Amino acid sequence: MIVYLGIDLGSTTSKAIILDPTGEIIGRGITNTRSDYNVAAEIARMEAEFNSRFSLLRRRVEADGGSPVEWARIFDLLDSRFHFLQYLSRHERLATAMTDSIKHDSSRADLAERLQAALQQTLEAIRTRFFDGQVNSTSQFFRDLFSATFMRMIDKFDRLTFDRLVSVYDRSINPVENQIISFDFAELTERSLELMPAETGIVWPLIRKYLREVAAISLDPTDYIGTGYGRQLLPFEEKHIKSEILCHALGAHDYFPETRTVLDIGGQDTKAIQVDEHGLVTSFQMNDRCAAGCGRYLGYIADEMSISVSELGPLAMAADHETNICSTCTVFAGAELREHLNLGERKENVLAGLHLAIVQRAFALLARSGGARNEFTFTGGVARNAAVVKYVSNMTRTNYGELTINLHPDSIFMGALGAAIFGLRRKGAHA
Amino acid sequence: MGLTMDVQKENSMIKQKQMLSDHFMALSQVKETGKKVAYTFVPGNLTELITAFDMLPVYPEINSLQSGMRKKSGDFIREAEDVGYPEDVCSYVKCDIGMMLQGNIGPTDQLLPSPDILLLSYTGCFVFMKWFENLRRLYPHAEIAMLHIPYQADGRVDPAAVKYIKDQLTKDVIPKFEKVAGKRLSDTVLAECLSRSAVAEDLLMNVFESARHKPSPIDAYFGGVYYIGPIFTSFRGSPACVGYYEELWKEVQYRIAHKLGPITPDGAITEEKYRLVVEGPPNWTNFRDFWKLFYDHGAVFVGSTYTRVGGLYDYGFRHSPDDPLGSLAEYCLGCYTNRNLPQRIELIEKFITDCDADGLVINSIKSCNSFSAGQLAMMRDIEERRGIPVGFIETDLVDPRYYSYSNIKNRLDSFFQMLEQRKELQPRARVIA
Ligand code: SF4
Numbered sequence A: 001m002i003v004y005l006g007i008d009l010g011s012t013t014s015k016a017i018i019l020d021p022t023g024e025i026i027g028r029g030i031t032n033t034r035s036d037y038n039v040a041a042e043i044a045r046m047e048a049e050f051n052s053r054f055s056l057l058r059r060r061v062e063a064d065g066g067s068p069v070e071w072a073r074i075f076d077l078l079d080s081r082f083h084f085l086q087y088l089s090r091h092e093r094l095a096t097a098m099t100d101s102i103k104h105d106s107s108r109a110d111l112a113e114r115l116q117a118a119l120q121q122t123l124e125a126i127r128t129r130f131f132d133g134q135v136n137s138t139s140q141f142f143r144d145l146f147s148a149t150f151m152r153m154i155d156k157f158d159r160l161t162f163d164r165l166v167s168v169y170d171r172s173i174n175p176v177e178n179q180i181i182s183f184d185f186a187e188l189t190e191r192s193l194e195l196m197p198a199e200t201g202i203v204w205p206l207i208r209k210y211l212r213e214v215a216a217i218s219l220d221p222t223d224y225i226g227t228g229y230g231r232q233l234l235p236f237e238e239k240h241i242k243s244e245i246l247c248h249a250l251g252a253h254d255y256f257p258e259t260r261t262v263l264d265i266g267g268q269d270t271k272a273i274q275v276d277e278h279g280l281v282t283s284f285q286m287n288d289r290c291a292a293g294c295g296r297y298l299g300y301i302a303d304e305m306s307i308s309v310s311e312l313g314p315l316a317m318a319a320d321h322e323t324n325i326c327s328t329c330t331v332f333a334g335a336e337l338r339e340h341l342n343l344g345e346r347k348e349n350v351l352a353g354l355h356l357a358i359v360q361r362a363f364a365l366l367a368r369s370g371g372a373r374n375e376f377t378f379t380g381g382v383a384r385n386a387a388v389v390k391y392v393s394n395m396t397r398t399n400y401g402e403l404t405i406n407l408h409p410d411s412i413f414m415g416a417l418g419a420a421i422f423g424l425r426r427k428g429a430h431a
Numbered sequence B: 001m002g003l004t005m006d007v008q009k010e011n012s013m014i015k016q017k018q019m020l021s022d023h024f025m026a027l028s029q030v031k032e033t034g035k036k037v038a039y040t041f042v043p044g045n046l047t048e049l050i051t052a053f054d055m056l057p058v059y060p061e062i063n064s065l066q067s068g069m070r071k072k073s074g075d076f077i078r079e080a081e082d083v084g085y086p087e088d089v090c091s092y093v094k095c096d097i098g099m100m101l102q103g104n105i106g107p108t109d110q111l112l113p114s115p116d117i118l119l120l121s122y123t124g125c126f127v128f129m130k131w132f133e134n135l136r137r138l139y140p141h142a143e144i145a146m147l148h149i150p151y152q153a154d155g156r157v158d159p160a161a162v163k164y165i166k167d168q169l170t171k172d173v174i175p176k177f178e179k180v181a182g183k184r185l186s187d188t189v190l191a192e193c194l195s196r197s198a199v200a201e202d203l204l205m206n207v208f209e210s211a212r213h214k215p216s217p218i219d220a221y222f223g224g225v226y227y228i229g230p231i232f233t234s235f236r237g238s239p240a241c242v243g244y245y246e247e248l249w250k251e252v253q254y255r256i257a258h259k260l261g262p263i264t265p266d267g268a269i270t271e272e273k274y275r276l277v278v279e280g281p282p283n284w285t286n287f288r289d290f291w292k293l294f295y296d297h298g299a300v301f302v303g304s305t306y307t308r309v310g311g312l313y314d315y316g317f318r319h320s321p322d323d324p325l326g327s328l329a330e331y332c333l334g335c336y337t338n339r340n341l342p343q344r345i346e347l348i349e350k351f352i353t354d355c356d357a358d359g360l361v362i363n364s365i366k367s368c369n370s371f372s373a374g375q376l377a378m379m380r381d382i383e384e385r386r387g388i389p390v391g392f393i394e395t396d397l398v399d400p401r402y403y404s405y406s407n408i409k410n411r412l413d414s415f416f417q418m419l420e421q422r423k424e425l426q427p428r429a430r431v432i433a
Helices: A037-064 A071-104 A106-130 A142-154 A159-177 A185-194 A198-216 A244-255 A295-305 A309-317 A330-342 A347-368 A386-400 A411-425 B002-028 B047-052 B060-069 B073-082 B091-101 B127-138 B159-181 B187-212 B239-257 B287-295 B324-334 B341-355 B375-386 B405-425
Strands: A004-009 A013-019 A025-032 A223-227 A261-265 A270-275 A281-287 A376-379 B037-040 B056-058 B117-122 B143-148 B274-279 B299-304 B359-365 B390-395
Touching: A004 A037, A004 A244, A004 A411, A013 A037, A013 A411, A025 A037, A025 A411, A037 A071, A037 A185, A037 A198, A071 A106, A071 A142, A071 A159, A071 A185, A071 A198, A106 A142, A106 A159, A142 A159, A185 A198, A223 A244, A223 A411, A244 A261, A244 A270, A244 A281, A244 A376, A244 A411, A244 B405, A261 A347, A261 A411, A270 A347, A281 A347, A281 B375, A281 B390, A281 B405, A295 A309, A295 A330, A295 A347, A309 A347, A309 A386, A330 A347, A347 A386, A376 A386, A376 A411, B002 B056, B002 B239, B047 B056, B047 B159, B047 B187, B060 B073, B060 B091, B073 B091, B091 B127, B117 B127, B117 B159, B127 B143, B143 B159, B159 B324, B187 B239, B187 B299, B187 B324, B187 B341, B274 B341, B287 B299, B287 B405, B299 B341, B341 B375, B359 B375, B359 B405, B375 B390, B390 B405
Parallel strands: A004 A223, A261 A376, B037 B056, B037 B117, B117 B143, B274 B299, B274 B359, B359 B390
Antiparallel strands: A004 A013, A013 A025, A261 A270, A270 A281
């Protein structure tokens, strides 16, 4: 079928969107960006492809099934199993790599047996933990999920075992992560069905009825566009590459046609974009020299506090006030943070202060670009962080009055969406 | 044809080169010739007055920009920082001071003479004053003359301001020059210089206005900085200067007649894709690199405010022998650096209209606090009034640490795609026949 693909290779996550010829999104894919950018792009694309097939499958069963089945729930469950199985294959590869790594490490042969035992015990525990319904296309990525659980679990071992296992993990994760594993959609879906709760058995025949047909549809893109921080590294010709400024604006415009200002806080840079009624950019400002106004700042803070990035927002939301953070430098903010904690300040309050600081920085950039005009759309990876959203909303209101503020659960996909729309708009021309 | 053209192009270039090398040679020989030397600034420079005294001018900003182009500025700036000039001081100043501290060897590797007089024509930027305060410490024996130019706050040349400047000239500046030169000002010589200035100024304006042609035969920014060389530095008012502009105008006319685009370091532009106007000086440390970022996209500058820093002729002003001091005063008042924000915006709009430009680029200079301050407001104004895309980039004049190729490229890529999108909406072919 005719589809358009947009890929947004960001500094922390890579996203893909697949559009049908009417411009409707049929598939979304996201993965963490890894050292091999092509692998990141390909995995995001594969994710979007599977996601598209599920959409197509769902369209068919919904049209066919007269019964009032809750297809949304069913497909969520299916998607979760599907991802579980994918994670499992990655898990197996990582397990093999780690086991081999211990085997081949001759420097501490005396430890090998103890390490292997500890490793196997941990791997087994993680393997079963994957399957608790938490795994799906929008939850954390394999690497994050695995490493968080792994670190927690090996904490109970003695210092030496712990250290060795950490280094075994470090050595193994990158090569494994930079491999592309291909999956057969139909087969994996079949296996996923087997893992579904028995009570859903009634709908399996209907799903199976269309599965082969949907799996056979060609989803090779008619046109594709790459964008984002790493776009120049994609193996695409120049005509298949677009600036992320334009893509973000167009993506935001597609969701919210009245948008005149877009603020995107990404991992490595922050952009304030002014856009006209056609979704064309009229001007933009970028913070590309300093990390203090972008997502990386939060990543750094999370590292400093040894917590995961996704925990930052909820913690900051539990603050009773914002600690005043003066530092406008990411690195120095770490020192300031420790000082406040040493002085006995609650970490929730310090985190709230840090969240406020990054938003203030982003708003300085926004002001440079001409401020927020109706409607104001906030996008980027950090738009998932509730505390950032809170401060963005507050500051918008204080600085620019009662503006409509657009937030969308898909906001992380805005760039990829804009890219795909560029492909769609020039259909025929370069196919 | 191509051959003739190349020869013609080289003529003006060769002329300018020769003029410069003669000038620096003369500067290196003042011990023998006994000529006196005046250090002064480009904006609102009083070159005719200096030459009427048969003295030689030295422009510190020009030396700094030359050091930048010759990749020496990084070193000079470090030298100045070593003796205590902080990071955010104008990089022209630090580069100039660093050069002096390292022996005052000028852009042609010849020794620059110490100043006999420091002529501080204060036009718009407070840094000028501080700069010469520091030079005075380096050259305690130099005479110092200050010419205060009132800022054009209300956007017009005030007759009272003209009188105020003339008074300073007659009561302070000229007497000090007479003292240093050891002779009286010759009104006839000054008047002759001013007549020649007017001729050169007419020719320069022909060249600048040629950018209205499609394709534009000139690049009014990267090419423009060469075109303004003689008029804003040591040569305005000299016969050589008139000769240079006659030659240049001939070349430009040839390019117009043959519908040729401007010449870049990689050859002539064969397809003019975007016509741009620019505010802010170019970056000097990576001048070619910076230029290439534009000509690679087929972007030609049809208007630039920077090429008006020394003085502005777009609204009809010319130096005049009829009222020598009055015209010098008006010249100083009118230069770009002495104009207020609405006037700066007006000039940019004039370029956009006259030359039918597609977009505006603002190159904001990191260490120039004076002129970068209002640029965002100007940008918004123009965007709103003209609805054309504006690209905002940041570099520095001569501090190589502030030139980030990938950041600039990234922003310009987006900017060019913005322009492209507009073109798709209203296609206009500009392929050179
Ligand atoms: S105008 Fe800018 S570059 Fe010129 S002297 Fe002043 S601060 Fe320096």
